[in-house]
Amino acid sequence: MNTITLHPGKDGAGVVRRTVLPGGLRVVTETMPTVRSVAIGMWVGIGSRDEAPEHMGATHFLEHLLFKGTPKRDALEISAAIEGIGGEINAFTAKEYTCYYARVLDEDLPLAIDVLADVVTSSLITEEDVESERGVILEEIAMHDDDPSDVVHEQFSGELYGDTPVGRPILGTVESIGSLTRDRILEYYHRYYLPPHTVVSVAGNVTHEAVVELVATAYERAGALGGDAEPAPPRLSGPGVDSNSGVRVVDRPTEQANLVLGTTGISRTDDRRFALGVFNAALGGGMSSRLFQEIREKRGLAYSAYSYTSQYADTGQFGIYVGCLPSKIDEVLKICKEEIARLLARGITDEEIARGKGQMRGGLVLGLEDTGSRMSRIGKSELVYDRLMPIDEVLGRIEAVTPEEIVEVSHDVLRRPLTLAVIGPYAGKDFSSAIG
Amino acid sequence: MNTITLHPGKDGAGVVRRTVLPGGLRVVTETMPTVRSVAIGMWVGIGSRDEAPEHMGATHFLEHLLFKGTPKRDALEISAAIEGIGGEINAFTAKEYTCYYARVLDEDLPLAIDVLADVVTSSLITEEDVESERGVILEEIAMHDDDPSDVVHEQFSGELYGDTPVGRPILGTVESIGSLTRDRILEYYHRYYLPPHTVVSVAGNVTHEAVVELVATAYERAGALGGDAEPAPPRLSGPGVDSNSGVRVVDRPTEQANLVLGTTGISRTDDRRFALGVFNAALGGGMSSRLFQEIREKRGLAYSAYSYTSQYADTGQFGIYVGCLPSKIDEVLKICKEEIARLLARGITDEEIARGKGQMRGGLVLGLEDTGSRMSRIGKSELVYDRLMPIDEVLGRIEAVTPEEIVEVSHDVLRRPLTLAVIGPYAGKDFSSAIG
Numbered sequence: 001m002n003t004i005t006l007h008p009g010k011d012g013a014g015v016v017r018r019t020v021l022p023g024g025l026r027v028v029t030e031t032m033p034t035v036r037s038v039a040i041g042m043w044v045g046i047g048s049r050d051e052a053p054e055h056m057g058a059t060h061f062l063e064h065l066l067f068k069g070t071p072k073r074d075a076l077e078i079s080a081a082i083e084g085i086g087g088e089i090n091a092f093t094a095k096e097y098t099c100y101y102a103r104v105l106d107e108d109l110p111l112a113i114d115v116l117a118d119v120v121t122s123s124l125i126t127e128e129d130v131e132s133e134r135g136v137i138l139e140e141i142a143m144h145d146d147d148p149s150d151v152v153h154e155q156f157s158g159e160l161y162g163d164t165p166v167g168r169p170i171l172g173t174v175e176s177i178g179s180l181t182r183d184r185i186l187e188y189y190h191r192y193y194l195p196p197h198t199v200v201s202v203a204g205n206v207t208h209e210a211v212v213e214l215v216a217t218a219y220e221r222a223g224a225l226g227g228d229a230e231p232a233p234p235r236l237s238g239p240g241v242d243s244n245s246g247v248r249v250v251d252r253p254t255e256q257a258n259l260v261l262g263t264t265g266i267s268r269t270d271d272r273r274f275a276l277g278v279f280n281a282a283l284g285g286g287m288s289s290r291l292f293q294e295i296r297e298k299r300g301l302a303y304s305a306y307s308y309t310s311q312y313a314d315t316g317q318f319g320i321y322v323g324c325l326p327s328k329i330d331e332v333l334k335i336c337k338e339e340i341a342r343l344l345a346r347g348i349t350d351e352e353i354a355r356g357k358g359q360m361r362g363g364l365v366l367g368l369e370d371t372g373s374r375m376s377r378i379g380k381s382e383l384v385y386d387r388l389m390p391i392d393e394v395l396g397r398i399e400a401v402t403p404e405e406i407v408e409v410s411h412d413v414l415r416r417p418l419t420l421a422v423i424g425p426y427a428g429k430d431f432s433s434a435i436g
Numbered sequence: 437m438n439t440i441t442l443h444p445g446k447d448g449a450g451v452v453r454r455t456v457l458p459g460g461l462r463v464v465t466e467t468m469p470t471v472r473s474v475a476i477g478m479w480v481g482i483g484s485r486d487e488a489p490e491h492m493g494a495t496h497f498l499e500h501l502l503f504k505g506t507p508k509r510d511a512l513e514i515s516a517a518i519e520g521i522g523g524e525i526n527a528f529t530a531k532e533y534t535c536y537y538a539r540v541l542d543e544d545l546p547l548a549i550d551v552l553a554d555v556v557t558s559s560l561i562t563e564e565d566v567e568s569e570r571g572v573i574l575e576e577i578a579m580h581d582d583d584p585s586d587v588v589h590e591q592f593s594g595e596l597y598g599d600t601p602v603g604r605p606i607l608g609t610v611e612s613i614g615s616l617t618r619d620r621i622l623e624y625y626h627r628y629y630l631p632p633h634t635v636v637s638v639a640g641n642v643t644h645e646a647v648v649e650l651v652a653t654a655y656e657r658a659g660a661l662g663g664d665a666e667p668a669p670p671r672l673s674g675p676g677v678d679s680n681s682g683v684r685v686v687d688r689p690t691e692q693a694n695l696v697l698g699t700t701g702i703s704r705t706d707d708r709r710f711a712l713g714v715f716n717a718a719l720g721g722g723m724s725s726r727l728f729q730e731i732r733e734k735r736g737l738a739y740s741a742y743s744y745t746s747q748y749a750d751t752g753q754f755g756i757y758v759g760c761l762p763s764k765i766d767e768v769l770k771i772c773k774e775e776i777a778r779l780l781a782r783g784i785t786d787e788e789i790a791r792g793k794g795q796m797r798g799g800l801v802l803g804l805e806d807t808g809s810r811m812s813r814i815g816k817s818e819l820v821y822d823r824l825m826p827i828d829e830v831l832g833r834i835e836a837v838t839p840e841e842i843v844e845v846s847h848d849v850l851r852r853p854l855t856l857a858v859i860g861p862y863a864g865k866d867f868s869s870a871i872g
Binding site: 145354 | 470473504512519524525539541573574575578579582689690721722724728737740801806807
């Protein structure tokens with residue numbers, strides 16, 4: 001066993017430690033001595049972008065199946081174990097990782113680790129479970145399809161990245177889900193759900209030693225401890241992603257049009273991410289942002305209007321989202337394009353930069369008061385970064401962003417070819433001028 | 437000034453104190469010495485059910501307008517003041533109250549109170565702001581109308597309570613929003629936004645004295661302090677609400693059907709609310725609940741299936757929600773009705789009761805770790821209960837629920853005439869047997 005301290009914390013709070021168990025399983029913990037809850041995450045370094053095209057949706061399908069039963073517990077016993085003690089248990093699948101998590105009172109930590117480890121290591125995945133859960137996933141796809149804001153973001157990714165692993169939907173499609181077999185899904189389980197790809201992260205009123213002991217015991221019981229394997233390296237890069245510039249219109253009789261106008265952003269490890277973050281906060285990060293002021297406050301054209309960035313190992317997205325009445329879309333797109341042009345010509349003001357920094361700093365500090373967000377930060381970091389950046393260092397990096405850096409990264413991003421996705425009652429309407 | 441301790445707390449944490457300032461303004465605080473954030477809420481005892489029928493949506497419209505400007509700050513300055521320091525500021529309107537809130541670092545408490553008090557006491561509400569914000573609210577209505585799960589809940593309320601204050605939509609309708617005038621909205625502002633109807637609640641690393649001082653200063657500066665008025669009494673009852681039994685179908689080409697099947701529940705002060713809570717947790721409160729198991733785990737018929745209760749001063753709702761493919765709705769409704777019949781015939785098991793209690797207890801404790809939820813608890817309690825029930829007492833009441841009490845309240849509720857709301861591609865389909 002190999003234990004190191006990733007962050008010393010202060011007065012016993014915020015201490016982050018990491019242990020590698022035999023076989024490459026990592027355990028990271030952060031101490032929060034003043035809370036009563038504890039959050040536990042089991043992170044597996046596989047996401048939808050690791051799927052072969054014909055298995056689209058397999059990673060997420062697998063995530064569902066893990067709650068269906070182990071030799072020790074059936075589906076009801078898995079959820080009842082945690083819910084009966086007032087906790088919550090759930091999971092999510094992203095493009096580059098999958099996470100199973102629970103939040104319970106600190107006294108229930110042993111049970112929560114036992115249940116999560118059981119699920120992650122020992123799922124049965126019977127033929128019958130695959131058939132029943134196929135129905136559930138088709139329902140989930142239908143549910144997302146009924147939400148125009150979900151649809152427009154997914155269509156934007158699809159248009160931007162095309163038919164590539166990063167561009168494909170995490171849930172898969174009705175067709176791909178219909179044809180996935182138990183054997184195919186099992187292959188992913190056996191190939192990726194191994195200790196070297198797994199990180200257990202825990203935040204709360206815990207000691208590192210106790211967590212390591214509990215995890216080791218649970219994994220040993222499952223026969224998943226031991227051997228010489230080393231932890232898989234973090235996903236610091238990817239194959240690189242080509243992007244397109246195009247327009248995708250989904251013609252649907254919605255009350256509101258939904259649009260995403262954007263382009264590729266920067267990768268998760270790009271040093272310019274702090275500058276892009278400040279820029280994004282100022283452009284569309286809140287009610288005081290330029291987009292919100294121009295589109296909603298001054299003109300009453302939308303309820304929701306914001307910009308966002310997202311990051312992957314080798315690429316990212318930068319986009320503007322607006323929901324507006326279908327008759328207003330030309331005016332909204334005109335404002336978006338004018339704002340982009342104005343930013344390229346004149347940049348953002350010192351006041352906007354100061355506000356953007358304040359927003360990022362405050363969002364970071366206020367967003368890390370609960371056990372769930374602390375658990376996510378240390379678990380995800382272990383999978384996708386080569387080191388855990390201390391919060392003070394992140395705050396320092398935000399503070400140190402210069403106007404020149406903002407100009408550089410915003411010009412780089414905003415000069416890329418634009419992509420537009422729209423959903424609304426627009427049969428035959430030509431949007432090509434919006435990206436020209 | 438009249439200060440009392442509502443709860444003594446322990447070791448300086450969880451101390452709840454209440455002061456009534458001259459003119460009837462109440463300030464309640466809860467100490468949380470180990471956090472860095474502070475949550476501030478200004479609660480006004482007016483909700484959509486206080487509107488005249490022809491002013492439907494006025495309360496929510498007013499909530500929007502309060503962010504548009506005061507003599508001291510325009511709309512940008514209001515949001516920029518809070519966002520620039522990394523905080524958040526927002527508001528929501530419910531059927532029985534309206535709340536303006538912010539969450540900031542504790543050192544920024546004075547600024548946050550100053551901004552919120554400015555907004556609540558001194559909004560300008562210009563003609564121009566009314567026109568611009570009318571567009572925003574029409575966008576918000578359109579956005580909700582594009583979300584089938586929002587639509588079905590609102591249609592259920594509308595069918596259950598008919599055209600009454602509790603049954604009408606909080607946002608109003610396109611027609612009512614189109615015809616609301618500035619003068620009408622101002623009337624609501626001047627009639628209800630007065631110190632006796634207002635509660636300021638603050639939770640975080642604060643002292644009661646400092647909060648009272650800051651609130652008094654801000655209200656004094658606004659000329660809103662002083663006089664003999666006493667706090668308005670809590671909204672412990674209402675005019676009483678008649679309910680209907682009926683079916684409402686919204687025919688729309690959604691991918692999923694969404695349904696709510698239910699009836700009236702019990703009021704917020706009904707002593708049986710703890711028993712109904714335990715029953716509801718067991719029936720449809722989580723993944724281990726009966727509905728989730730029967731509909732999703734065993735049959736794969738839905739992604740989302742749950743039951744819920746909601747409470748008002750004089751009535752409540754009890755409902756089952758399911759989203760499923762349109763072709764599955766008859767099967768899903770059959771299961772719902774069978775489960776209701778089974779519950780009436782055989783009740784729930786001791787194991788389900790124990791799990792339901794665990795879920796309620798844990799949900800309560802885990803849900804009160806952040807400043808926002810603590811602030812909400814004490815602020816809302818001041819408006820709608822005659823006293824603040826300590827958390828330990830709530831836990832005790834949950835624990836003390838007997839099987840007999842669950843039988844009594846579940847029989848009372850489940851034997852009431854049912855109402856069904858459905859959205860989906862169902863032109864001409866007859867659902868009357870579902871409530872028969």
